[in-house]
Amino acid sequence: MVGVLALQGDVREHLAALEQAGARAVKVRRPEELDEVDGLVVPGGESTTIDKLARAFGIAEPLRAKIRAGFPVYGSCAGMILLADEIADPTPDLAGRPQESFGGLDITVRRNAFGRQRESFETDLDFKEVDQSRGPVHAVFIRGPWVERVGPDVEVLAEVDPAHASHTATLGGRSRIVAVRSGRLLATSFHPEVTGETRIHELFIRMIRGEA
Numbered sequence: 001m002v003g004v005l006a007l008q009g010d011v012r013e014h015l016a017a018l019e020q021a022g023a024r025a026v027k028v029r030r031p032e033e034l035d036e037v038d039g040l041v042v043p044g045g046e047s048t049t050i051d052k053l054a055r056a057f058g059i060a061e062p063l064r065a066k067i068r069a070g071f072p073v074y075g076s077c078a079g080m081i082l083l084a085d086e087i088a089d090p091t092p093d094l095a096g097r098p099q100e101s102f103g104g105l106d107i108t109v110r111r112n113a114f115g116r117q118r119e120s121f122e123t124d125l126d127f128k129e130v131d132q133s134r135g136p137v138h139a140v141f142i143r144g145p146w147v148e149r150v151g152p153d154v155e156v157l158a159e160v161d162p163a164h165a166s167h168t169a170t171l172g173g174r175s176r177i178v179a180v181r182s183g184r185l186l187a188t189s190f191h192p193e194v195t196g197e198t199r200i201h202e203l204f205i206r207m208i209r210g211e212a
């Protein structure tokens with residue numbers, strides 16, 4: 001059974017995508033519920049809000065500990081930010097306390113890297129570790145982050161090619177990393193759960209089962 005962290009964000013879409021990819025999926029909000037699932041999806045939404053709510057619900061620390069112990073987690077968009085060990089531009093809250101992440105992935109992410117809402121875009125990606133015979137992965141980016149640094153144990157699964165994006169200026173003429181994996185942690189800057197694309201969730205389910 002796979003959980004979706006249900007504090008804020010597009011929880012329902014991830015539950016549906018997991019079911020479509022062949023897993024049973026449930027919402028997870030409380031620390032006890034973490035122990036009932038074999039892996040967790042951290043959805044897209046607003047990473048500062050999810051961070052604050054996770055601390056308020058007392059689930060941030062238990063989740064950090066589980067991640068350190070090898071628990072499989074897939075983070076999409078805000079979820080990628082929450083899995084990153086380092087946020088390039090952490091937003092402080094009203095008390096001046098900087099945004100925190102759960103961490104686990106040895107990467108540095110930049111929030112809203114492609115620009116604001118109106119710079120949201122879609123593109124096709126070559127995505128490693130998924131069935132290529134089903135074509136490229138169509139990716140929707142909604143105020144997504146990109147990955148600015150990857151550690152030695154992090155595998156890059158997909159990059160946005162500046163030639164394919166409407167973002168030549170933002171990208172500065174270079175490709176940007178938008179999907180990574182390290183051990184049993186998976187993260188994408190984009191939202192496969194909104195396009196009917198099931199291969200990323202299928203990959204995550206295979207990772208949980210130890211098949212990928």
Ligand SMILES: NC(=O)CC[C@H](N)C(=O)O
Nearest residue numbers: 044045046047077078143
């Ligand atoms: N679609 C998303 O998840 C956007 C992420 C959001 N910009 C953040 O920084 O948390």
